Amino acid sequence: MSTQVAPNPTIATREDPMVPRVFKVQSVRRETADTSTLALQPVPPARHVSGRAARVGPGPSDGAASCAFSPGQFNMVYVFGVGEIPISISGSPRQPQHFIHTTRVVGAVTKALCGLKRGAAVGVRGPFGSAWPLREAEGHDVVIVAGGIGLAPLRPAVLELMAHRDRYGRIALLYGTRSPEDMLFRKELERWRGRFDLEVHVTVDRATAEWRGHVGVVTALFHRATFDPSNTMAMMCGPEVMMRFSARELIKRGATVDRIFASMERNMKCAIGTCGHCQFGPMFICKNGPVLPYSALHSWIEWREI
Amino acid sequence: MQEQPLDAFLAAHPFFKELDQAYLHLLAGCASNVVFQPGQYLFREGDQANRFFAIRQGKVALEIAVPGRVAITIETLDDGDVLGWSWIVPPHTKQFDARAVELTRALAFDATCLRGKCEHDPKLGFELMKRFTQLLGQRLQATRLQLLDVYTSSA
Numbered sequence: 001m002s003t004q005v006a007p008n009p010t011i012a013t014r015e016d017p018m019v020p021r022v023f024k025v026q027s028v029r030r031e032t033a034d035t036s037t038l039a040l041q042p043v044p045p046a047r048h049v050s051g052r053a054a055r056v057g058p059g060p061s062d063g064a065a066s067c068a069f070s071p072g073q074f075n076m077v078y079v080f081g082v083g084e085i086p087i088s089i090s091g092s093p094r095q096p097q098h099f100i101h102t103t104r105v106v107g108a109v110t111k112a113l114c115g116l117k118r119g120a121a122v123g124v125r126g127p128f129g130s131a132w133p134l135r136e137a138e139g140h141d142v143v144i145v146a147g148g149i150g151l152a153p154l155r156p157a158v159l160e161l162m163a164h165r166d167r168y169g170r171i172a173l174l175y176g177t178r179s180p181e182d183m184l185f186r187k188e189l190e191r192w193r194g195r196f197d198l199e200v201h202v203t204v205d206r207a208t209a210e211w212r213g214h215v216g217v218v219t220a221l222f223h224r225a226t227f228d229p230s231n232t233m234a235m236m237c238g239p240e241v242m243m244r245f246s247a248r249e250l251i252k253r254g255a256t257v258d259r260i261f262a263s264m265e266r267n268m269k270c271a272i273g274t275c276g277h278c279q280f281g282p283m284f285i286c287k288n289g290p291v292l293p294y295s296a297l298h299s300w301i302e303w304r305e306i
Numbered sequence: 307m308q309e310q311p312l313d314a315f316l317a318a319h320p321f322f323k324e325l326d327q328a329y330l331h332l333l334a335g336c337a338s339n340v341v342f343q344p345g346q347y348l349f350r351e352g353d354q355a356n357r358f359f360a361i362r363q364g365k366v367a368l369e370i371a372v373p374g375r376v377a378i379t380i381e382t383l384d385d386g387d388v389l390g391w392s393w394i395v396p397p398h399t400k401q402f403d404a405r406a407v408e409l410t411r412a413l414a415f416d417a418t419c420l421r422g423k424c425e426h427d428p429k430l431g432f433e434l435m436k437r438f439t440q441l442l443g444q445r446l447q448a449t450r451l452q453l454l455d456v457y458t459s460s461a
Binding site: 178182206209212213219220224241242245 | 376378379384405458
C-alpha cells in the first residue's frame with residue numbers, strides 16, 4: 001500500500017473555497033454537559049423579495065448544494081461575528097441533506113456554536129480534507145480507536161462499515177473517555193454493543209461503583225478485542241498522546257504502520273493549505289490530512305517541536 | 307467452567323508465558339481456585355499482601371476509598387489479568403481495595419509460600435520479579451496517562 005500523502009481533490013474542484021455557504025441550524029442536541037451535536041441545513045439560494053435579493057446572514061448563499069462528504073472530512077464552521085473553526089463531520093454520508101457536527105466547548109467559537117438556537121445562521125466552508133480508508137480496509141479486520149470527542153469523526157466511518165458489513169472481517173470499536181458522564185453517543189453505543197458483528201469496548205478514566213464497565217486507559221482494551229493485527233486496518237482519532245500509545249500497542253501486536261491511520265488536529269485557518277498554520281513536518285493537516293497513514297506520521301509525531 | 311489442570315492454565319497464560327515447566331508446577335502447587343461474589347472484596351488497602359490473583363473469569367475493580375465520598379474506581383481487571391504486585395515488593399502491603407464487580411473466578415497464589423521459594427531459588431525470584439516489575443511499569447504508565455486527563459483537551 002502506498003503511504004504517499006496526496007492532496008484532497010475536492011479542494012481543487014471548489015470554485016472559491018474561502019467563501020462560506022450559509023446554513024441554518026436545524027437542530028441542537030446536547031450529548032454531554034459540554035458537548036452538542038448540531039444539524040446544519042443549507043439555506044436555499046437567494047430569495048427574491050420585491051425585486052431585491054434577500055439573503056440570510058452575510059456572504060453568498062449557494063447553500064442548496066449537496067452536503068455530500070467522505071467519512072473523516074471536516075468543515076470550517078463560521079459563527080458570524082465570533083470566528084471560524086474546523087469541525088469534523090459526525091453524521092452519516094448517506095444523509096446528504098445536512099451536515100452533522102459534534103463539538104465540545106473549548107473556546108469562544110465552540111461556546112457560541114453550542115449556544116446557537118434552531119434557525120440560527122452559520123457559515124460553512126467545506127467539506128475539506130482526506131477520508132478514512134474504508135475501501136482499502138475491505139477484506140481486513142478493522143479496529144477503531146477513539147478517545148473523547150475523537151469518536152465524532154469516526155462515527156461516519158462506523159456507520160459506513162456497518163452499511164457494508166459483509167465487505168470487512170472482524171470489526172472492533174475501542175472507546176476511551178474521561179468518565180461515564182462524558183460518553184458520546186451513549187444510546188448509539190448501546191445499540192452497536194448489541195450487534196453480534198461489531199465488538200464494542202468502552203473504558204473510562206474514572207468512575208464510581210455504579211459504573212459496571214471498564215476503567216483504565218484505552219490501550220488496555222486491545223487485549224480484550226478479537227482481531228488479527230497482521231491483517232488489520234486501524235483508524236484512530238483522539239488526543240495525540242493517546243494515538244501515539246495506541247499505535248505503539250498496535251505495532252507491538254503485529255500491525256503495520258501503513259495500515260494504521262490517524263486523524264490529526266492542528267490550528268487550521270484556511271483549510272486549503274495556503275496559510276501554513278497547520279503545518280506538520282512536510283505536510284499540511286488541512287490539505288494532506290486530517291486522516292493520514294501512520295507511516296507518514298510516525299517519524300514526526302514523536303518530535304516535541306512539531 | 308470446564309475443569310482444566312492448573313499447570314496447563316498457567317502455561318497458556320500470557321503472564322506466565324515461557325516459564326520453566328518446573329516453575330509452572332511449583333506455582334500451581336501454591337495456587338488454589340477461589341470465587342468472589344459481586345461486591346465482595348478480594349482485599350483491602352493496608353492488608354498484608356499474602357496472595358495475588360490470576361483472574362480466570364469475571365471483573366475486579368481497583369478502588370481508592372475517599373473519606374466523605376464514594377469510592378473511586380481507578381482500574382478494572384478481568385479475564386487473563388494478574389492482580390496484585392505488592393506480595394513481591396516490601397513492605398508487602400496492599401495499596402488499593404479490590405472489589406469483585408461481577409462473579410469472579412480466579413487462581414489465588416500463596417505469597418508467603420512463594421516468597422520463601424524465591425529466597426531459596428534466586429533464578430525463580432528474578433524471573434518473577436521481572437514479570438511483576440513489567441506489570442508494575444504498565445500500571446504506572448496507564449496511571450500517568452489517566453493523570454494527563456487527555457480526553458478533555460481535544461477539540
